[in-house]
Each structure stands twice: as structure tokens, then as C-alpha cells.
Amino acid sequence: MVDLKDLLADLAAESEQLDGLVSDLPPAGWARPTPAPGWSVGHQIAHLAWTDEIAALAATDAEEFLAAVVAAPDPARLVDAGAEEFLAPPAELLPRWRAGRAALAAALARVPPGGKLPWFGTRMSPASMATARIMETWAHGTDVADALGVTRPATARLRHVAHLGFRTLGHSFAAHGRPVPTVPVRVELAGPHGEGWAYGPADAADRVTGPALDFCLLVTQRRHRADLALAATGPVADAWLDVAQAFAGPPGPGRAPTAAATDVARGVPA
Structure with a gap:
């Protein structure tokens, strides 16, 4: 608490x-x-x-x-x-x-x-x-x-955003008109100073891992998942990354992937 x-x-x-x-x-x-x-x-x-x-x-x-x-x-x-x-x-x-x-x-x-x-x-x-x-x-x-055109340093305050992002998993599905999953999801994040933040049962088969900053950018819909270093294991975790939103209200449009992410998806060499 x-x-x-x-x-x-x-x-x-x-x-x-x-x-x-x-x-x-x-x-x-x-x-x-x-x-x-x-x-x-x-x-x-x-x-x-x-x-x-x-x-x-x-x-x-x-x-x-x-x-x-x-x-x-x-x-x-x-x-x-x-x-x-x-x-x-x-x-x-x-x-x-x-x-x-x-x-x-x-x-x-x-x-x-x-x-x-x-x-x-x-x-x-x-x-x-x-x-x-x-x-x-x-x-x-x-x-x-x-x-x-400013890059802000990531801070430990992101733990509040990450926690809210995890807690709104069910809302994310419901806001998009999808059934709320009953399968637990484990989230393991690397904090901005190397600390580890974890949410959900440790033995959950469905998992999301990656940098805390990337997770926060995803759940606030400030970046497309294709531009982030987040890995999803399991169908529920994977589907969540497409609909995640930590804010209330109807689903937002999100952000389109960058050209670089689109090229990677198409197999275009960098």
C-alpha cells in the first residue's frame, strides 16, 4: 500500500x-x-x-x-x-x-x-x-x-502508472467489448533504475515482460506495441497488449506504429 x-x-x-x-x-x-x-x-x-x-x-x-x-x-x-x-x-x-x-x-x-x-x-x-x-x-x-521534441527521464513515479495499468486489465477488455478474461496474467517489468516491479501470480502461464517505461507508454496508449520492447506469452497476455488502457471511458484510438516498426513487421531490412 x-x-x-x-x-x-x-x-x-x-x-x-x-x-x-x-x-x-x-x-x-x-x-x-x-x-x-x-x-x-x-x-x-x-x-x-x-x-x-x-x-x-x-x-x-x-x-x-x-x-x-x-x-x-x-x-x-x-x-x-x-x-x-x-x-x-x-x-x-x-x-x-x-x-x-x-x-x-x-x-x-x-x-x-x-x-x-x-x-x-x-x-x-x-x-x-x-x-x-x-x-x-x-x-x-x-x-x-x-x-x-524533448526526452524526459523515466522516474520511479512510473510504478504508479504501471500498477494502474495492471489493475485495469479487465477494464481494457470490457471497454473494447470483449469478455473479461478469467485467466491470471503475470507482469514483470524492469524499472528505470534497474529495480524489478511484478504484478499478478508468479505461476501464471500468461505473462508480459519488458521495460516499465514501455509498459506505461502502452497502457496510456502513447505508443503502439510494435514500437515497444514488450513480450507477451499466452493468448490473454497477447490480446491484452492490443487493447490495454489505464484510463477510464471508451477505448481510445491509440497511436499508429512508426514507419520503422511497420518496416520490421513487413520484413524490410533496416
Whole structure:
């Protein structure tokens, strides 16, 4: 079990790393397109700011949160609409994002022990919410880094993303309209500093192995499996790598394989 205080510290560190990428960007940098179709760097930060604020609302006023969800004109576009609503010039958006994530951390820390937050179609503990925010901040930060041509160092905070990726195995199949497997899967990952992270029964026949960074990129759908050094043993593990998603909601389109991965699949020499 990870302590909520430690989770909030890791969430703050993940947010600060992304903050460092965008804080000194000129307006043209905020307008730069990211790998997410139709989303600029500004959209990515606006999405995080919107989600932090609505998560803080869920933690402080459940009735108002539910009323806001019910009042949404188009629930299917709620995420995109939130990013569009919060999109603003950097001088306005950056402080709003900073204030919102600080307010969320304070709100989560005040939730009584055993308390649950209403969320979209479910309820979450403060620890689960903090873990989800780490995952989202890292994933959208990856989009920003890709847009800026920056390679971010992998950190031990990826263990939260990897853990969430493993726990959402069943959701991944269900979101794609497939039966949820009953066969256990073992995941064995090499952490960024050589440490080993393992999930699932040690004797499971179905297994996924590889670098933790690659697994996190897969479950957040930031890279196609063909571009990653992940190995799957067994039919369930192999099928999972095609549908994995650590985030809630309907299945995302994922990312297309790079030209290099496509050439390898076709047997074209490098």
C-alpha cells in the first residue's frame, strides 16, 4: 500500500516536471500541435487543469459535482469540452493549472479515512484519485514532450502508472467489448533504475515482460506495441497488449506504429 501523502508528493513532482517544460514557452510553443489529434500543448495543459478542478469539486462537494455532470450538454464530449473551455493564453492558463492542482491535493488530503469520491460512473478513494492524476499528468506530459521534441527521464513515479495499468486489465477488455478474461496474467517489468516491479501470480502461464517505461507508454496508449520492447506469452497476455488502457471511458484510438516498426513487421531490412 502506498501512503496518500507519498502519492500526493509524487503527483506534485510529476506536475512540476511538466510545468518546467511549458513555463517558459512562448505563445507559439503553446500552440504547437501534439500527437493527440486537434490538441495543442495548450489543450493538454487545459485538460489537466479542467480535470484537477472537477476532481477537487468531487472531493469537496459531491452534490455539485454530480449536478455538473448531469448538466453537461454532451457527455460524450465532456473531456474535449473541458479542454476547450479552459484553453486560454499562457498567462491565464498556467496559474489556473497551478492553483487547481494545489487545491486538488489539499482536498484529497482532507477526505476522511475510508471516504470515497464520486467520479464518472464509479467512486474512488483519495489514493486511487491521486494515482489516476499521476497517470494522466505523465501521459499528457508525454504528449507535450513529444510535441516539443524533448526526452524526459523515466522516474520511479512510473510504478504508479504501471500498477494502474495492471489493475485495469479487465477494464481494457470490457471497454473494447470483449469478455473479461478469467485467466491470471503475470507482469514483470524492469524499472528505470534497474529495480524489478511484478504484478499478478508468479505461476501464471500468461505473462508480459519488458521495460516499465514501455509498459506505461502502452497502457496510456502513447505508443503502439510494435514500437515497444514488450513480450507477451499466452493468448490473454497477447490480446491484452492490443487493447490495454489505464484510463477510464471508451477505448481510445491509440497511436499508429512508426514507419520503422511497420518496416520490421513487413520484413524490410533496416
